Amino acid sequence: MPRPAMFTAPSRGLSGTISVPGDKSISHRALMFSALAVGRSRVEGLLEGEDVLSTAAALRAMGARIERDADGVWHIDGVGVGGLLQPETALDMGNSGTSTRLLMGLLASHDLTATFIGDASLSKRPMGRVTEPLSLMGAEFVSSPGGRLPLTMRGAVPAVPIEYCLPVASAQVKSAVLLAGLNTPGITRVIEPEATRDHSERMLAGFGADLTIERDADGARIISIRGEAELKPQQIIVPGDPSSAAFPIVAALIVPGSDVTITGVGMNETRTGLIKLLQAMGAQIDLLNPRDAGGEPVADVRVRASSLTAIENDPADAPSMIDEFPIAFIAAALAKGRSVFRGLEELRVKESDRIAVMAAGLRQIGAMVEETPDGLIIEGTGGEPLEGGGPVETHLDHRIAMSFAVAGLASYKGVTIDDMRPVATSFPGFVDMMRALGASA
Numbered sequence: 006m007p008r009p010a011m012f013t014a015p016s017r018g019l020s021g022t023i024s025v026p027g028d029k030s031i032s033h034r035a036l037m038f039s040a041l042a043v044g045r046s047r048v049e050g051l052l053e054g055e056d057v058l059s060t061a062a063a064l065r066a067m068g069a070r071i072e073r074d075a076d077g078v079w080h081i082d083g084v085g086v087g088g089l090l091q092p093e094t095a096l097d098m099g100n101s102g103t104s105t106r107l108l109m110g111l112l113a114s115h116d117l118t119a120t121f122i123g124d125a126s127l128s129k130r131p132m133g134r135v136t137e138p139l140s141l142m143g144a145e146f147v148s149s150p151g152g153r154l155p156l157t158m159r160g161a162v163p164a165v166p167i168e169y170c171l172p173v174a175s176a177q178v179k180s181a182v183l184l185a186g187l188n189t190p191g192i193t194r195v196i197e198p199e200a201t202r203d204h205s206e207r208m209l210a211g212f213g214a215d216l217t218i219e220r221d222a223d224g225a226r227i228i229s230i231r232g233e234a235e236l237k238p239q240q241i242i243v244p245g246d247p248s249s250a251a252f253p254i255v256a257a258l259i260v261p262g263s264d265v266t267i268t269g270v271g272m273n274e275t276r277t278g279l280i281k282l283l284q285a286m287g288a289q290i291d292l293l294n295p296r297d298a299g300g301e302p303v304a305d306v307r308v309r310a311s312s313l314t315a316i317e318n319d320p321a322d323a324p325s326m327i328d329e330f331p332i333a334f335i336a337a338a339l340a341k342g343r344s345v346f347r348g349l350e351e352l353r354v355k356e357s358d359r360i361a362v363m364a365a366g367l368r369q370i371g372a373m374v375e376e377t378p379d380g381l382i383i384e385g386t387g388g389e390p391l392e393g394g395g396p397v398e399t400h401l402d403h404r405i406a407m408s409f410a411v412a413g414l415a416s417y418k419g420v421t422i423d424d425m426r427p428v429a430t431s432f433p434g435f436v437d438m439m440r441a442l443g444a445s446a
């Protein structure tokens with residue numbers, strides 16, 4: 006099949022009020038925890054992107070009943086903690102790191118053997134970061150060279166509780182260990198020196214797990230979960246994904262004359278790094294009508310076109326915007342002055358090497374960029390449109406595709422993106438939504 010390419014062109018001011026699809030991290034967890042509860046859970050606003058559908062398919066293959074009503078509400082009949090069944094075929098995780106790493110954790114304390122496979126992008130990503138702690142709990146792994154997929158896991162019953170200090174700031178690794186702890190006798194503990202997204206902790210507590218969070222003298226979070234839990238079914242409302250909202254937000258900032266409002270965006274403190282960074286660059290972003298939706302804070306985000314100034318990021322804030330750096334680089338490419346991004350080694354092991362791929366794409370469309378081992382230095386245009394061009398290679402990475410689609414809106418010649426298919430993993434409807442705002446695409 007030929008790759009569906011796309012061209013986005015210089016656009017006049019974007020305007021309108023929109024909402025973005027449900028949060029991907031919360032959607033994965035809503036399905037997984039509901040699948041382990043005893044009884045029927047209800048989920049509203051689930052992200053119906055390919056990544057989340059991979060999680061749903063895997064849970065169904067292991068005995069959970071997961072159905073979608075005509076009105077878009079999802080119902081999950083859980084099997085109880087420890088109750089998932091041996092899958093008959095390999096679990097296909099598609100492009101999704103979160104599905105793979107969280108499900109490995111979940112299954113590590115189940116009496117079953119599971120094989121995980123994925124697409125070319127996922128098959129390059131490191132899994133040692135989860136197989137290492139899960140091996141300490143007793144699970145056994147046979148992986149492809151370098152700890153990669155395809156990988157087969159034999160769960161341990163009973164698993165051994167561990168105390169594990171995260172060597173990388175990763176919510177996926179934290180969650181994998183906590184999920185393994187759910188069916189492990191005793192207390193499993195994760196020490197997190199740098200805070201990462203806390204959706205697992207919030208939602209597990211909501212499902213009735215015995216979970217406590219303390220801080221040690223250095224400020225690290227210590228998360229303890231008591232195993233052999235009984236989870237009670239829940240009614241969950243999934244907020245809009247701030248990582249998806251990031252694209253219309255930056256588009257509205259860089260296309261002169263824009264005024265866009267995005268309703269119901271998740272405002273969990275562990276996810277708001279991009280908004281803070283953009284505000285520090287001079288962005289006019291107002292957070293309106295702050296409220297609570299299903300245990301998570303949300304707000305409406307009003308964005309007006311703004312003159313941006315260069316920024317140096319604080320590496321300590323990286324986890325709170327880890328998936329938003331590609332689009333932050335686009336904002337920096339249009340800002341006044343030289344932006345310096347550091348402490349971003351983790352970007353090299355996402356769906357693509359997001360430092361190298363963004364550097365290559367930005368150069369292709371006329372931006373001045375220097376790649377460093379842990380980040381990028383970007384000389385901004387000071388608000389002048391970028392030159393444009395392409396085709397930019399997206400390397401099976403949805404966030405690269407959407408970032409360059411947005412860049413094309415503030416360019417002289419427009420930008421061609423080689424392959425827009427990956428966008429369906431996290432943001433179905435992205436192109437239509439941008440067109441509805443007035444984007445030429």
Ligand SMILES: O=C(O)C1=C[C@@H](OP(=O)(O)O)[C@@H](O)[C@H](O)C1
Pocket residue numbers: 029030031103174175176177178180202327328351
């Ligand atoms: O826990 C999660 O839902 C996620 C955690 C992050 O990954 P890491 O934990 O690997 O940084 C993020 O990049 C990913 O999109 C979703």
Ligand SMILES: C=C(OP(=O)(O)O)C(=O)O
Pocket residue numbers: 056100101102103104328355356404431
């Ligand atoms: C890194 C991402 O997702 P995952 O790790 O789930 O593939 C992402 O969505 O940007």
